[in-house]
Amino acid sequence: MTDVKKYTFKDFASDQEVRWCPGCDDYVILRAVQKALPEIGRKKEDIVFISGIGCSSRFPYYMDTYGIHGIHGRAAAIATGTKLANPDLSVWVITGDGDALAIGGNHTIHAIRRNVNMNVILFNNEIYGLTKGQFSPTSLLGQRTKTSPYGNTQPPFNPGELAIGANGRFFARISGNKPKELTAMFVQAEQFKGLSFIEVLQNCVIFNDGAHDRVNGKETRPDNQVYVEHGKRMIFGHDNNKGLRLNGLKLEVVTIGENGVTEEDILVHDAHDPDPTLHLMLTRMSNPIVTGIIRAVEEMPFDERFVGQMEERIAASKGITFDDLVESGETYILD
């Protein structure tokens, strides 16, 4: 990858006018991706963005790379085909909470299970944006939306739990309004070998404004979000004095310096632990919400296994040709 041109984010912006609502977090995420790409050392022609349908799924039109704006829910399946056809590509799936978890739920869990080496960015605004405000599989119980005027009666999915439950090897959660954090996250996701699943807590200013304010808000964030990093203690809070620790089989929030708690009592994050138990507990926490790379356990990706097996068979078959195939087994001559 030495001959890759030094790009800037502008190289990845297409000539199409971006048409999200002013103030939508999607702009932040788009720019963060465009800024991440110069860092990943891939040629522009080797990068593909594939989406489904939704506000978020308009994304590929704004990228000057290869791209497919697919059909609702199927981005992960389309991308799996692209990756099997050409495993050398850097493939990015852009999807929404409705796209990935409602209509496309099946493809999402199977792409995760297979561990296709690609990056899936879930724009989780807890609402259907494009279709103007119906509840989604991540909308909260009781939430009033266009299709739940008296309050949502369908309990939500937690995308992290779903991803890890589907044997996800990489799961990260991140605020949708922090450009630098996002850029760094996307670079790490690309560097991870296997399917990287990133849930972005994205604000929809029109239909679900403020849904993530508690964790994304400037004032409220420090006490409501713990950003975990591998090898570091899970410390958070305005005064950096709160932390997570295990109490029996439960995670609890403690304050350093209170009740004899010292820094040493705070859990050190091990994103690489193959055992997902603690990762699952972290994704399930709601107060504070855990962000950062919660799980990153590398395992041979599906596309590599798939193509590896093909190459083995090619080697073992010693140059067999199509003509050999049609003449194999029983043939006979009529004359």
Next chain:
Amino acid sequence: MSNHFSHKSSSELDSVVIRFAGDSGDGMQLTGTQFADTSALMGNDIATFPNYPSEIRAPQGSLFGVSGFQVQISDQDISTPGDELDLLVAMNPAALKTNLQDLPPGKMLLVDSDAFSAKNLKKAGYTTNPLEDGSLDAYRLIAAPMTSRTKAALLDLGMDSKSMDRSKNMFTLGMIYWIYGRSMDHTIEFFQKKFKKKPVVIEANTRALKAGNVYAENLELIATTYQVRPARLAKGKYRIIMGNQATAWGFIAAAKKAKKELFLGSYPITPASDILHELVKHPEFRVKSFQAEDEIAGVTSTIGASFAGDLAITTTSGPGLALKGEAIGLAMMTEMPMVIVDVQRGGPSTGLPTKTEQSDLLQALYGRNGESPVIVVAAHSPSHCFDMAFEASRLALEHMTPVILMTDGYIANGSEPWLIKKLADLPEISPNIAKNPEGWTPYKRDKDSLAREWAYPGMKGFEHRIGGLEKQMETGNVNMQPLNHQEMVKIRAEKVKRVENYIPDLEVEGAQDGDLLVVGWGGTYGALHTAVRSAYGVGKKVGLAHFNYINPFPKNTADVLAKFKKIVVCELNEGQLHKVLLAEHPGHNYFKYNKVQGLPFTVQELMDRFDQVIAHEKVVTA
């Protein structure tokens, strides 16, 4: 019954039709295949028709568990497994009960008398034993104690009784080999290969086969043996090929000719799964077979692979085609090359999974939202599946559009001799790949074919986005202007229409003009061809136009239709092609003949219908 016996000890026949019927577990498919293969090796033309229940192992002896395999062998070029049986093999009462109606009086009936126990008779609903009550007097009944004779032959091999039973079908086959003067060598070789690691099984099957052969020879009941001479087929190297296998190989060949890798995204479904089963075996040809989580993922992964530059295909049957509809629309809208194979089965819904039908035509033509024409082609025989898989690939790659290839359960599972085609025998395929990035846009078109150029990831300077939203002409940028949309709808349709300039004309067999044009498409060809040949052969002015290309129709279609006084459209559905012809080529004197029983046409019923139509009778559908 001696009046039915021939006086000669050996007689020559043009063709023989045999049906092997027994329990699903009796190995009838294998027995029939062996007989067919041996006959092909002896130079006969053959055509086979497996007819099996959808239950894998239905309860033993039950009526719905009967599995059948029909084969016709001939000294002539044949294209159906035959209407009327010359020999019915019934391994138990249930098999007899469900198949006897297809055996004309005077023909030979071979049964395993050991299987006609009180229990089995009851299961099949017989109150008296037909072998004893005279109800089979019209047939040349040969009741042989196959089970006990087989056991006697294997006694000293130390096998348990159940294992010995498994060889009784080879005893049966041995008898039939003697009756029709077939050599046992091929089958013995087959045992040696197939059971290489199980010498006891080789020995058991070989002994059973030989025992059956000797038994038949010594049986006075069989007064006559028969010979079917080699057919005068074209010279060359042959193999027996099944339709689904031919389809799979056609795609492998097309990928080679187009210098592309083959990608298959598929989800198992009867009767299409065998294409997937075949292609997964061949990664050595850079065939990438992906078993997806459902049909939607099958087709969308295919779109993704096509976008990445592979010859991408997806295979399914009717219910799966329904699931793929939206994605085929995307492929049509984005103008991506891909092939969708629909191996049709009896519908609607889950319908008759293991039976044949042609009722997905309208779904293939119109089963998508919006104005979304795609190319639709059909294969007409097992070996023709090879040609049409190849042709569908060529059209997809050269015209940048999805192509739906229709086959059906009958030709997919049927087999026939195939004059082997090597790569050098096949035409080149030239995908429309972009070359010059200067000023390139994804929806610029070839001025003749209107095909756009294909550029895929990895190609520098061609980075572009495609999608399902309406796009501006040439640039492909999202565009919702009213007139642009109308124009794009017309261009996409025109592109598909112009494919008529790149496909062969419709050929007419038999009479080139006259009283009756028989029209068909797909897997009914064998029966239609045979029926038309017979009618034409006795001087009737009947011709056959069999459509391999349905959208677009061949350019000369209107000319062909105009040359006949009447047209009868024969289909295994309620009249789907008939409807399309009425709409696209109105003004002719159309009749139709339709059958939806999960079964192929018989030649006889077709000939009867031709006569009716010629006599201008009012036509009632079957």
